Amino acid sequence: TRRAVIRGTGRYLPERIVENAWFEDKIDTSDEWIRARTGIERRHFAAEGEATSHMAIKAAQNALDRAGIAADTIDAIIVATSTPDLTFPSVATMVQSGLGMTRGFAFDVQAVCAGFVFALANADGMIRSGQAERILVIGAETFSKLMDWEDRGTCVLFGDGAGAVVLEAAEGERGVLATDLNSDGSYRDILYVDGGVATTGTSGKLRMQGNVLFRHAVEKLAETAHRAIDKAGLTTADVDWLVPHQANARIIAATAQRMHLPMEKVVLTVADHGNTSAASIPLALSVADEAGSFREGDIVLTEAIGGGLSWGAVVLRW
Ligand code: ACO
8 A cells, every 4th residue: 555654753943942930920820830730841932033934944854864865856845834934925835945946846734733633634645646755744833923921821831843754655554544634613712813814914812712622622632533543443552652732731641541541652742842833743753753762663643633623633653
């Protein structure tokens, strides 16, 4: 069977690291509250002028280097982002020119925190249908630019960064086995940005009903993960690694518990990265890959939920 195999992973995090204590003299919060309720200890924030495409290019170059694959052999670039440099052109075309490429095609996917899972599922479809042999799939976000710094319920949660994977078509058992994507626009008020080109003409700030979202997250993530595992003809007992969207350690632990997966099988980076939206899964994949956690043949499950609501899961054999 022709499948999309991950040949390399890469990441980029901005230099500036902000510890929880930084917020203590700005808003009514504490390091203890943030750690206990979210598992977050620190996050990276992009520098002034350090836009999403800059981080995406660095993560992409890192993934290409680690895969030993030249940029000019890539057929397509898909960037999952909700924080593009400009309304258009896409960040993906900026990555294309940043890598010195003029061939192939490039576009962005906007599914907020679920963006990487949606982009990976699209890339898998294009590889299996023969439209592309090699695809760069990137998640890159600058959520610090969307924060209301007076809203303690959101501004402590998010961070900036980018992660990337290089996918290649290959015959065999390795690669993406199954995907499951979902959206329900009736939940738009739970998590949204209150501005945009066709409404306010501003970029707006992130608004979230955190505790409502929390309940949807645990339920919907476990459901979509089970469906994806089912479609792959596997059971949760076959899963070697869960690489979840890194929003909140409590959501991750509750989801793992629902799936009867021990925390030893869960890749956790939320303590150091915060919630980087579409970048969180490729960042976590890159950290675990570099640490040598994944062995060839391991079953890796990723899942994410975000604004829309949109949510989904991908199961692959490493
Ligand atoms: N510091 C101190 N207190 C705070 C803070 C803060 N930073 N933020 C909120 N509080 C207070 C609230 O005001 C509230 O006080 P009150 O009881 O006096 O009104 C109290 O803490 C409890 O608030 P809840 O919102 O009920 O707390 P909860 O345990 O749900 O934790 C959190 C809040 C961390 C936002 C949690 O709901 C969460 O993580 N939700 C998921 C949302 C998320 O991760 N979204 C990201 C994008 S979508 C996704 O990735 C899933």
